[in-house]
Amino acid sequence: MDKLVIDGGTRLNGTVSASGSKNSALPLIAASLLPGEGTTTLNRIPDLKDTRTFLRLLDELGADAAYDGEKLTISSRCIRCIRAPYELVKKMRASIYVLGPLLARFGRAEVSLPGGCAFGPRPIDLHLMAMEKLGAEISIQNGYIEAKTQQGRLQGARIEFPISSVGATGNALMAAVTAQGHTTITNAAAEPEIVALCDFLAAMGARIEGTGTSTLEIDGVATLSAVEFTNIFDRIEAATLLAAGAITGGSVTVTGADEHHMQTVLRKFRQAGCSVTVSNQNITLESPDVLEPTDVIANPYPLFPTDMQAQWIALMTQANGISQIVDKVYHERFNHIPELVRLGARIEIDGNEAMVYGPQTLTGTTVMSTDLRASACLVLAGLVARGTTEVLRVYHLDRGYEKIEEKLRALGASITREQYQEFG
Ligand SMILES: CC(=O)N[C@H]1[C@@H](OP(=O)(O)OP(=O)(O)OC[C@H]2O[C@@H](n3ccc(=O)[nH]c3=O)[C@H](O)[C@@H]2O)O[C@H](CO)[C@@H](O)[C@@H]1O
Numbered sequence: 083m084d085k086l087v088i089d090g091g092t093r094l095n096g097t098v099s100a101s102g103s104k105n106s107a108l109p110l111i112a113a114s115l116l117p118g119e120g121t122t123t124l125n126r127i128p129d130l131k132d133t134r135t136f137l138r139l140l141d142e143l144g145a146d147a148a149y150d151g152e153k154l155t156i157s158s159r160c161i162r163c164i165r166a167p168y169e170l171v172k173k174m175r176a177s178i179y180v181l182g183p184l185l186a187r188f189g190r191a192e193v194s195l196p197g198g199c200a201f202g203p204r205p206i207d208l209h210l211m212a213m214e215k216l217g218a219e220i221s222i223q224n225g226y227i228e229a230k231t232q233q234g235r236l237q238g239a240r241i242e243f244p245i246s247s248v249g250a251t252g253n254a255l256m257a258a259v260t261a262q263g264h265t266t267i268t269n270a271a272a273e274p275e276i277v278a279l280c281d282f283l284a285a286m287g288a289r290i291e292g293t294g295t296s297t298l299e300i301d302g303v304a305t306l307s308a309v310e311f312t313n314i315f316d317r318i319e320a321a322t323l324l325a326a327g328a329i330t331g332g333s334v335t336v337t338g339a340d341e342h343h344m345q346t347v348l349r350k351f352r353q354a355g356c357s358v359t360v361s362n363q364n365i366t367l368e369s370p371d372v373l374e375p376t377d378v379i380a381n382p383y384p385l386f387p388t389d390m391q392a393q394w395i396a397l398m399t400q401a402n403g404i405s406q407i408v409d410k411v412y413h414e415r416f417n418h419i420p421e422l423v424r425l426g427a428r429i430e431i432d433g434n435e436a437m438v439y440g441p442q443t444l445t446g447t448t449v450m451s452t453d454l455r456a457s458a459c460l461v462l463a464g465l466v467a468r469g470t471t472e473v474l475r476v477y478h479l480d481r482g483y484e485k486i487e488e489k490l491r492a493l494g495a496s497i498t499r500e501q502y503q504e505f506g
């Protein structure tokens with residue numbers, strides 16, 4: 083296995099580029115299963131473990147894909163299998179994104195249930211509800227979702243989500259765009275990744291109104307065409323890199339990042355005392371002498387993203403006072419906290435709230451990644467900790483951060499990747 087070894091204490095300064103977004107790349111790849119002819123080209127697809135897992139899934143289904151680490155071409159003409167196996171779904175929950183497109187195109191899909199998640203319950207009931215509304219019959223057999231339509235084609239419907247779900251909105255969209263008739267999705271997610279998916283589907287010929295709002299109106303079309311499309315930047319990676327500047331007292335510019343996707347996070351950096359300036363898709367953060375404690379509440383877009391909650395807690399360990407961090411999306415997403423405490427942080431958890439008592443001097447030790455953003459949080463902590471921090475199980479980080487140690491090294495960090503063996 084790989085670990086990251088970080089010698090903390092260096093101020094990070096310089097410029098790095100934002101990669102393509104993981105969380106939009108995955109539904110875009112899934113949507114490429116919809117056209118029955120032609121070749122889809124997706125640009126700015128980040129080279130991540132999750133991207134590679136999705137490509138294995140495409141291969142399993144029979145799609146023909148070629149990837150050069152940025153540009154991905156997919157021909158879905160010869161799909162021969164409609165089953166997403168447990169071996170791949172357990173590695174990447176986003177595999178559930180093939181449910182909508184397969185059902186839409188073939189009237190059948192079998193997708194393994196994803197199983198447990200490192201940060202608490204992540205049900206898929208809303209995905210299944212949406213498919214049922216569109217006319218699918220769903221049963222769970224031997225750990226698999228088995229979905230089929232009687233008529234061969236899904237039927238437009240009214241889908242009312244009781245809570246905002248990015249994945250269920252994406253799946254419902256991909257299923258509805260070729261359903262017969264009109265579909266309305268209420269309480270739809272409005273994350274930039276869903277907007278990108280709507281834009282991609284529209285470019286393929288889908289008829290969608292309300293993109294970027296909580297109500298999506300879709301008129302089903304008979305077929306979609308393969309097109310070329312460029313993925314959006316990764317707003318969570320960009321925010322994490324800015325946080326690396328902030329936690330080390332440095333100054334970092336992220337290029338290729340659209341401030342409009344990051345309004346709440348940038349406002350929070352400013353509240354924490356950082357200077358944030360924006361020009362031409364470049365976002366520059368300059369640290370203050372003293373970070374101010376700053377409360378955040380993770381909520382659906384456009385509010386503070388749960389995927390930045392762990393990194394924000396790391397940052398607030400260095401702020402001059404007490405910060406309250408609440409996660410209203412994933413109430414148990416706090417596995418990073420015991421590891422931060424091992425580095426010297428003082429944090430108390432009560433339900434879905436964490437109180438971070440800063441500033442605390444962190445001192446390096448060996449810590450364990452438990453999920454993607456928890457790993458990012460520990461890397462940030464390692465960058466400011468005295469001495470050496472080893473972050474184990476880096477495979478979590480590799481799911482979602484492209485060339486992370488290269489980017490941090492370019493900013494001046496002392497960070498290397500080494501192999502180690504886990505016993506037991
Ligand atoms: C690949 C991808 O894009 N992953 C992101 C996506 O995950 P994902 O799409 O899985 O997250 P959702 O937006 O669906 O989850 C939001 C909330 O809805 C709940 N829920 C969701 C589906 C469902 O069927 N039933 C249900 O109750 C979840 O438990 C959670 O409390 O959005 C999350 C919330 O921004 C992010 O943390 C993930 O990084």
Ligand SMILES: C=C(OP(=O)(O)O)C(=O)O
Pocket residue numbers: 105174175176389454455482
């Ligand atoms: C939780 C995340 O991803 P996933 O939904 O794929 O697990 C994430 O990107 O932080």
